[in-house]
Amino acid sequence: MTEVRTTCPYCGVGCGVIAKPAASGGWSVHGDPSHPANLGRLCSKGSALAETLGLEDRLLTPRVGGAPTGWNAALDLVASRFRDAIDQHGPDSVGFYVSGQLLTEDYYVANKLMKGFIGSANIDTNSRLCMSSSVAGHKRAFGTDTVPGQYMDLEEADLVVLVGSNLAWCHPVLYQRIVAAKKARPFMKVVNIDPRRTATCDIADLHLQIAPAGDVALFNGLLAWIAEKGAVDAAYVARHVEGFEVALSAARSEDLSVTGLPPQLLREFFDLWVRTEKTVTVFSQGVNQSSSGTDKVNAILNCHLATGRIGRPGMGPFSVTGQPNAMGGREVGGLANMLACHLDLENSEHRAAVRDFWNAPAIPSVPGLKAVDMFRAAGEGGIKALWIIHTNPAVSMPEADAVCTAIEACEFVVVSDVTAATDTARRADVVLPAMAWGEKDGTVTNSERCISRQRPFATAPDGPRADWRILCDVAGRLGWAAQFDYDGPAEIFREYAALSGIAGRFGRDFDISGLVDLSTAEYDALAPTVWPLTTVRAGGRFFADGGFFTESGRGQMLPLKRRGPAADTTAAFPFRFNTGRVRDHWHTMTRTAKSPRLSQHMGEPYLEIHPEDAAVLGLQPATIAEVTSPLGRALLRVVTTDRVRPGEVFAPMHWTSESASQARIDALVPSEVDPISGQPESKAAAVSVAPF
Ligand code: SF4
Numbered sequence: 001m002t003e004v005r006t007t008c009p010y011c012g013v014g015c016g017v018i019a020k021p022a023a024s025g026g027w028s029v030h031g032d033p034s035h036p037a038n039l040g041r042l043c044s045k046g047s048a049l050a051e052t053l054g055l056e057d058r059l060l061t062p063r064v065g066g067a068p069t070g071w072n073a074a075l076d077l078v079a080s081r082f083r084d085a086i087d088q089h090g091p092d093s094v095g096f097y098v099s100g101q102l103l104t105e106d107y108y109v110a111n112k113l114m115k116g117f118i119g120s121a122n123i124d125t126n127s128r129l130c131m132s133s134s135v136a137g138h139k140r141a142f143g144t145d146t147v148p149g150q151y152m153d154l155e156e157a158d159l160v161v162l163v164g165s166n167l168a169w170c171h172p173v174l175y176q177r178i179v180a181a182k183k184a185r186p187f188m189k190v191v192n193i194d195p196r197r198t199a200t201c202d203i204a205d206l207h208l209q210i211a212p213a214g215d216v217a218l219f220n221g222l223l224a225w226i227a228e229k230g231a232v233d234a235a236y237v238a239r240h241v242e243g244f245e246v247a248l249s250a251a252r253s254e255d256l257s258v259t260g261l262p263p264q265l266l267r268e269f270f271d272l273w274v275r276t277e278k279t280v281t282v283f284s285q286g287v288n289q290s291s292s293g294t295d296k297v298n299a300i301l302n303c304h305l306a307t308g309r310i311g312r313p314g315m316g317p318f319s320v321t322g323q324p325n326a327m328g329g330r331e332v333g334g335l336a337n338m339l340a341c342h343l344d345l346e347n348s349e350h351r352a353a354v355r356d357f358w359n360a361p362a363i364p365s366v367p368g369l370k371a372v373d374m375f376r377a378a379g380e381g382g383i384k385a386l387w388i389i390h391t392n393p394a395v396s397m398p399e400a401d402a403v404c405t406a407i408e409a410c411e412f413v414v415v416s417d418v419t420a421a422t423d424t425a426r427r428a429d430v431v432l433p434a435m436a437w438g439e440k441d442g443t444v445t446n447s448e449r450c451i452s453r454q455r456p457f458a459t460a461p462d463g464p465r466a467d468w469r470i471l472c473d474v475a476g477r478l479g480w481a482a483q484f485d486y487d488g489p490a491e492i493f494r495e496y497a498a499l500s501g502i503a504g505r506f507g508r509d510f511d512i513s514g515l516v517d518l519s520t521a522e523y524d525a526l527a528p529t530v531w532p533l534t535t536v537r538a539g540g541r542f543f544a545d546g547g548f549f550t551e552s553g554r555g556q557m558l559p560l561k562r563r564g565p566a567a568d569t570t571a572a573f574p575f576r577f578n579t580g581r582v583r584d585h586w587h588t589m590t591r592t593a594k595s596p597r598l599s600q601h602m603g604e605p606y607l608e609i610h611p612e613d614a615a616v617l618g619l620q621p622a623t624i625a626e627v628t629s630p631l632g633r634a635l636l637r638v639v640t641t642d643r644v645r646p647g648e649v650f651a652p653m654h655w656t657s658e659s660a661s662q663a664r665i666d667a668l669v670p671s672e673v674d675p676i677s678g679q680p681e682s683k684a685a686a687v688s689v690a691p692f
Helices: 071-089 104-118 132-142 152-156 172-184 199-203 215-228 234-240 244-252 263-275 293-307 326-331 348-358 371-380 400-409 467-480 489-505 520-524 611-617
Strands: 004-007 016-021 027-031 094-098 123-125 159-163 189-193 206-208 279-283 316-319 385-389 412-417 430-433 442-445 450-454 575-580 606-609 624-628 633-640 648-652 685-691
Touching: 004 450, 071 094, 071 385, 071 412, 071 430, 071 467, 094 104, 094 371, 104 123, 104 326, 104 348, 104 442, 104 467, 104 489, 123 371, 132 293, 152 172, 152 279, 152 316, 159 263, 172 199, 189 199, 189 263, 206 263, 215 244, 215 263, 215 293, 234 293, 244 293, 279 293, 293 316, 326 442, 348 489, 371 400, 442 489, 489 520, 606 611, 606 624, 611 633, 611 685
Parallel strands: 094 123, 094 385, 159 189, 159 279, 189 206, 279 316, 385 412, 412 430, 575 648, 606 633
Antiparallel strands: 004 016, 016 027, 442 450, 575 685, 606 648, 624 633, 624 685
């Protein structure tokens, strides 16, 4: 084997990488100059991928009750326990909690098994914690979950507004692309809207250090300013948009003082936005992870719809996703309230079409349990059998201690993962070894709708199986062998592409029916491809000329009012607790912790606190702080810094019981969710801080 083109398994930028055998043995990994997402660039995490391929901590055989077991016995047990639960308590007594780490083909099979054959919509994903508010906001405004633009828009824009996004650390190659564009076009401006002064501020012409939950008010203020300054695109609104007047009326009544920003700074931002036609607004977890996340998304979309700055070069709202295949999961219907291919669970014609296509007994007509509710149900006995795939909810879910208790209380829990050394796998009844990056074979979709191949290059050790195969093995044992008889990911992809053609005939945006006839060799060689891809359309932007997927065909502006955060700070819990990521670690570190180089950047869990607050509390830098919420506590190294505002503290989310005792910070975060998207508010808990 000489070299293999594949895709980075970390963030939603979706960079192409080339893996080659290294002269010293093992592999070397470099950026793929031909991949449109990164054009050869990689960040620190992508550059260190070759260091993470070792078999340390790797799960190689199924385990039942902690004991190594053969595949057949383990799969028989999984199928029989799921069958028992379904027969005795109905299909809604079981659930799948899956992951944006899954490849599209794996995701498709999981969704088909749960929604088409088990007959429940109880499949949700850790993408619920990441970007489900963007999905809900897109659907409200556009009628589907469509990202209108492409990465090149970030380089063609004259103004890039980053909202709740530390792009420099969390989507580093996109950040590098903006840095390069700004250098080439020095008149380009960048505004960073974030309660913290992050590394992304290094390229910001303006930093709006906004108060928590101030985003709806800020963008309502912008909408009112747009109208006042005559910057509404009246022709676009008249032809393509509904709801302008009610949205503007609500915006005009907004109290901008809740943004915590001085009026002069607000005016500076508003003026810049109004006079710069080529504007892209990038938003990420700081917007989504909120009890008003969907409204925040729509407040941003309102401004782009009012000005017609959408779907044209260098213009548009742009959701960037956290995970490598968060978009693919959305496309296959991996969320509890969606059908495959952007078809709607609540639409009887859509359900009938999917049922007939799958030759399935029935499709559920009501949404299943979203992530927070699924674990609550597992703890209370409503979910009898739960299958957790490639994610570590015992660390990453809000109220993580309660999630641990729920996993332990659930009658039967299966985990599929590459390692059993996680807080979740340790609590499972059955652990199934799955293939890892470098062994897996399939596709992922990045934040700009680009489908890329993830190709195997390393020889998988004996034992682990592909996720789609594990799911099919269980489906066969449940009695649906014929409907899950795939000979490989190419066949699954062809079926998925064919289903998307049905979605296209219903007028949905997600249509890749142009790929339905791919031979297996063509699938293997598939170049990065932006959807839609049909016989009449290949890629491109959406909505420059309207064409929204709503019933009326018009984009929807919504009247919005600032809400939240859900948790009040009190005398006992006076600090607002913000959570996030560091540059060189990923999720709960099952891969990145293998690279000593990556752990050099931030080697231990920490708490950012303003020096004034630290002084009042008697906290010295580099000592240990005890951080407490009504739900739990964590011990974190003190970093005094004015990157955070007084009254606010920040901690990264990566550390686990395995990697650092008492630093699972999501144990402190309440399960408050956005009422529309179900996305938890991960950035606004109320905590106390004290010397330990
Ligand atoms: Fe991987 Fe994201 Fe870094 Fe690209 S930017 S190399 S996809 S982690």
